[in-house]
Amino acid sequence: MSDLSEKDIEIFIEAIGDYFKQITKESASVGVAYLAKNAFPMNDYTGVITVSADYEGALYFSAPSAMLRHLLTAMKETNQSDENLLDAVGEIANTISGNARKYFGENMVISIPEKIAYLPDNLNELVRPYAYVIIIKWKHYSASLIVDISRKR
Amino acid sequence: MSSKSTLNKYLGIIFAVSLFLVFNLAVLGLNFYTSSTLHNDAVSINLSGRQRMLSQRTTKVLLTMQVDAAQGKLDPKNTAELKKVSSLFDTTLNGFKSGGTVVGGDERPVYLEKVSDGVAKHSVDEALRIWQPYKQLLVPVINSTYIDDIRLDMATDYAREHNLKLLKLMNDLTTQLEKNTKTKARNLQLIQTIAMVLSLLLFANIVFNALRKLRSADGEIEKAQRETTEILNTVKEGLILLDPQLSVGSQFSSSVSKILQHEITANMPFMPVLEQLVSAEIYASAKDYIELLFGNKVKESLMLSLNPLTEVKVQTKNDTTPRYLSFQFNRVVEEKRVLHLLVTVQDVTEQVTQAEELSKLKGQSSINLELLKKLLQVDTFQLRQFLNNAQTGLDALNVILANADKRAANQGELANQCFRIIHAIKGEAAAIGLEAIETQAHQFEENLVSLRKKTSWDAQEILSLPVMLSAMLDQIRQIETIVNVIQEYRQVNSSAYKPPTISTSVSNNLKRLAEQVCQNQNKNVELKLNLDLLDRMETKTAHQLQQIAIQLIRNGIYHGIETPSIRLAKGKSAHGEILISALMNPEGAIDFIVRDDGQGIVPSRIRTSMIASGRYSNEIVSQLSDKEIVGKLFEPGFSTADNPDKDAGRGVGMDLVQSLINEIGGDLKIDTKADVFTQFAFRLSKHAKPSINLNATEAVV
């Protein structure tokens, strides 16, 4: 079994950095990275993409509402309703995983984003013994990227 | 090539050919002129020759008439002939004198040019001088209708007297004219010959130049063709030209057959070759892609980024291992139509597999037969304890990672904290012989060493820590599963199975470790252990003491114990001795002692090693006191080992010992004597502080 390497995980990080850079001209960076199987650092809004085919598991992008509001403002979006904040977090999750397909290939099939407000910090049914938790910094905000993806063999 | 440059290229030839034509026209004109002149000359010569004949005919007729007259005869025919020849002679002679139309040899009028050169003129003038009286004498003879003896005799006498002279003059004229003509003809011939030669030269020049141009043009084409062939024969990349029918063009590089492992010939269809090489999915994408390329609707830049045939995995029946090929397609466009696709194929197996192996190495966690054997040998209780410890250590490491930014610890300190945990696991793994984990920990350490040197870490470096952590946790989890199975099996098969005591397992571990390190370092060491007291201690403390012993054994063998030959030279026994004991003193405190009979901790030697390592300057080293120098041993990252390996050199062992002592609590006393011994005596209690005695006479036990 060949597990995800740091290069594999970095693909998602790059995609996030790229997303913020493209939209706001300010890239996002990695704060810390560790492993977890519970007590995930969930924020107000979470976008979830599940992967299938040669891969299994899911990717979570969880951001505080202030960060998303700031992002919408940068996009000149004045409607900052809950619905649009959820939409934004889902779109980021979608973009990250969509961009990662350039690297992982078409055999990482990705779902349409599921958008959840106030997701509890414990996830049931992890596919990995430990999921990767990467804290993403953008401006003074922190968002969480949780990678619970493994290759099927 | 534009028509303008074509014109330039041939300008020289066009000019030469024009010159040749003009020159030849001139020569032709000259020829016309020459032949017409020669024609005139021929007339003159002809007529001048006729004059000789006419002069003789005149004389002959006169003489005939005289003979007839003597016989009383007068033949009118003779009179008529005399008239004809004499008048012909007269007009011709006058013609020679001043030019004019005369009757030619064929009774037709021809124009006779007057003679121009001196000799001929003289002949004509002289002849005229003789001819004028002669002519006067002839007139009555011609006109007389009867026989006029007197006049006839007068004329005949004159003729007799002057005939030869006249003949000679006419002869001279002819000769002169002939001579003139010959000279003229010779001159003309010379001019013609020169013109001919010049013309030939010019022609030769044209031919030569044209040939040279053609040859050089041919040469260029040939050279270009030869170069193309050479290129196609030598390039490593496979090059193919595809036409819109997806057939291979007439030229392709010779390497292409080898790269594709398929005989490539001109005009063969390309797609079946590709179909055999790649997976059905990629083939389908590639087919669509190539069609889109020929369609020329989608921009080249977008198409380039969509190429599905980059680093594509192939395995033909000739390949023992899979290879990776990269195809590149470039449109050959003329007038917005894609005429061909230039296909470049490269074998990129090396690059791809290198990258793959590299990434494989890092996250590897595999259960192999070697590991299984080890697991069956090692006591499961002890294994379980190790796994628990390792798990606890790795969990702690994960907490350190998770809180890395909250505590605002610097990256170096973070790396050191991780290092201590990993180093402890590595030591224990080595002690119970779990080489797989030892190796993994060693790789983790190497990564930490490189990270320790950096002031800031990039995303990949930050991510490498949880990735390696995950790999170790994975390995531990797998071993745990196997241990469970083994334990279940043993419980079923022998209910009387009893775990060994802690002191036994620690002793076994330390012996195994010492053996291994000795083997690696080519040294002989006898390990003397007295650890029964461990059975009466808390398991955790016993374990911490084992970890201290592990580090000190490593150091003792690596730095303390000399090689057998050195030991013999020093008058010591060939094999060294390391004594480890846990003893209770009369006050009830526990002393944990590790003592070796090696070369001792000698500050001057440490100084030398510090300078030799290049990491410390002379100045810094000389400023430190002996105690400070020895104190350096406890600093993280300090090492005097030349080549870091699994046994030593990371500079973390003593740091780990220090932190373990801090955890347990107690005092560490180091006694050492150069070339005699080193002793670490740890008295377990609260508030530990190392005290160092560099000149002990005897160990305080």
Added chain:
Amino acid sequence: MKLMIVDDSNIIRSRISRIMVDARLPPIEIVGYASNGAEAVALFIATRPEIVTMDLTMPEMDGVECTTLLVESDPTARILIVSALSDKATAIEALKNGANGFLYKPFTDDELVNALLELIKE
């Protein structure tokens, strides 16, 4: 020129239309928004747009399938795929099924404007 925007994200739809307005692309007039493939097909038949921006990952009917149907209905329609899906096979499939261009998310305002100008230039 009539433009239809197809994307399941509300903020992307409003961002595309805002970029159109800000860039002052007068020949382009937005005639409708759809949030999935099925909606898009219905709206396309009703409004007959000449250009379409098309997301790929959408509920109900995905972008590639939708593109195929739109091009079948009107082969002259110009379709710009605007998607985060960055693998080659997906892009090739979309282009093969009649899409005219591809713009990867995330995109900047300029990138979208240039992609649309490129699309209507041909």
